[in-house]
Amino acid sequence: MIDTDVLIVGAGPTGLFCAHQLGIIGLKCEIVDNLDKLGGQCIELYPDKPIYDIPAIPECTGEELTNNLIEQIKPFKTNFHLSDRVEEVKKEKNKWLVKTNKGKEFKVSSIIIAGGVGSFEPRKFPLKECEKFEEKSVLYSIKDKNIFYNKTVSIFGGGDSALDWAIELSAISKVQLIHRRDEFRGAQASVNKVKELNKEGKIELLTKYHLSSINGDKKIESINIKHDDGGSKNIETDYLLGFFGLIMQLGPITNWKLNLDKKHISVNTENFETNQKGIFAIGDICTYTGKLKLILSGFHEAALAARGCFKYAKPDEKLRFEFTTTSKSVHSRLGIKKDD
Amino acid sequence: MAKIKYIEHNGKEHEIDVANGFSVMEGAVQKDIPGIDADCGGGMACATCHVYVKEDWFNKLPEKAEGEDDMLDQAYQPSPSSRLSCQITVSDKLNGLVVHLPEKQV
Numbered sequence: 494m495i496d497t498d499v500l501i502v503g504a505g506p507t508g509l510f511c512a513h514q515l516g517i518i519g520l521k522c523e524i525v526d527n528l529d530k531l532g533g534q535c536i537e538l539y540p541d542k543p544i545y546d547i548p549a550i551p552e553c554t555g556e557e558l559t560n561n562l563i564e565q566i567k568p569f570k571t572n573f574h575l576s577d578r579v580e581e582v583k584k585e586k587n588k589w590l591v592k593t594n595k596g597k598e599f600k601v602s603s604i605i606i607a608g609g610v611g612s613f614e615p616r617k618f619p620l621k622e623c624e625k626f627e628e629k630s631v632l633y634s635i636k637d638k639n640i641f642y643n644k645t646v647s648i649f650g651g652g653d654s655a656l657d658w659a660i661e662l663s664a665i666s667k668v669q670l671i672h673r674r675d676e677f678r679g680a681q682a683s684v685n686k687v688k689e690l691n692k693e694g695k696i697e698l699l700t701k702y703h704l705s706s707i708n709g710d711k712k713i714e715s716i717n718i719k720h721d722d723g724g725s726k727n728i729e730t731d732y733l734l735g736f737f738g739l740i741m742q743l744g745p746i747t748n749w750k751l752n753l754d755k756k757h758i759s760v761n762t763e764n765f766e767t768n769q770k771g772i773f774a775i776g777d778i779c780t781y782t783g784k785l786k787l788i789l790s791g792f793h794e795a796a797l798a799a800r801g802c803f804k805y806a807k808p809d810e811k812l813r814f815e816f817t818t819t820s821k822s823v824h825s826r827l828g829i830k831k832d833d
Numbered sequence: 834m835a836k837i838k839y840i841e842h843n844g845k846e847h848e849i850d851v852a853n854g855f856s857v858m859e860g861a862v863q864k865d866i867p868g869i870d871a872d873c874g875g876g877m878a879c880a881t882c883h884v885y886v887k888e889d890w891f892n893k894l895p896e897k898a899e900g901e902d903d904m905l906d907q908a909y910q911p912s913p914s915s916r917l918s919c920q921i922t923v924s925d926k927l928n929g930l931v932v933h934l935p936e937k938q939v
Contacts, residue, residue: 741879
């Protein structure tokens with residue numbers, strides 16, 4: 494059981510900056526994120542795309558923004574729990590008990606949900622029959638590529654994951670790359686490589702096809718794929734790999750008895766607290782009159798929510814307003830030593 | 834202004850007036866038509882305002898935006914008649930447009 498002041502759910506820009514704001518006022522926090530890296534949508538959806546509306550930063554990419562935020566919170570030595578997802582919350586006296594997917598437990602006085610539009614999960618094949626083969630022969634990520642040795646693998650998708658795995662697995666497996674259109678959205682170098690391997694007969698390319706059915710009971714024997722022009726094809730395969738990008742799901746948060754407005758969590762604009770005392774929501778996931786889904790709005794919400802946590806973490810103390818330019822206690826929290 | 838008909842996957846029809854300059858997605862969201870989620874709010878950063886447009890109308894629409902097909906790769910059950918409704922700007926020319934909504938968006 495990890496006992497701390499605040500648990501932040503989500504390590505996107507808003508969650509990371511919130512750790513900073515908590516650190517500045519002397520509160521400790523831990524961060525959980527479903528992704529395997531920090532940065533949330535910034536790193537998952539647009540690491541290389543420039544952002545032009547971060548105050549005082551004329552232009553930066555999602556990756557640069559994330560790296561700068563990580564640098565900015567370094568003094569606070571925040572613990573991150575990546576590739577993990579919050580599952581349950583329970584109120585016990587004045588504390589919230591939180592359990593994650595991987596079985597970690599936290600005891601905190603506040604929770605700040607900075608979960609974007611929810612947790613990222615792979616988009617699955619629309620076909621119902623895929624479910625019974627899932628995690629056996631229908632996969633959305635690869636842990637051990639050796640299972641594909643000398644097998645036939647059908648890879649679906651047109652992005653970098655699909656292309657990269659098609660290239661990689663073509664060395665050890667029979668690879669069929671199936672995509673819904675002729676163009677691929679992955680890196681041009683990978684597209685060229687796939688086309689080259691296709692010419693050499695090492696990757697079979699089937700474009701304008703989608704999966705229509707699976708044949709096999711205990712294990713997959715073959716699949717039927719359908720062409721845009723209506724024609725069908727039956728191909729033998731051992732594995733199906735789907736790389737259709739990520740979808741965002743609110744997930745277990747929907748069971749936390751929070752007031753929701755469609756897929757967003759309703760909050761007040763004083764400190765971005767939800768209807769549950771001690772649970773706050775900031776960034777893209779929260780909603781209120783006038784809400785803007787901008788990173789800069791998330792930063793503002795983070796600053797206020799962090800201060801909203803103070804009374805729960807230190808009920809006997811009064812929060813003093815301090816500037817980072819002048820406050821000695823803030824400097825000591827930041828680990829700044831003055832030369833004079 | 835254009836009259837636009839949104840047909841849900843279950844067949845339920847919604848015909849509404851959408852002002853010029855708005856997107857087909859915005860028209861649906863303003864009238865709370867179920868079946869269009871529009872998670873990213875129109876930034877072409879998700880694929881949750883996905884619609885199908887039958888051939889008669891598909892070819893009359895403004896062309897797909899750059900990157901629209903890349904996002905559509907990540908939609909639920911995309912087909913050659915798929916569009917992102919946030920990328921279709923309403924004008925008088927679209928009067929009578931019919932869009933079909935997928936079974937689900939995520």
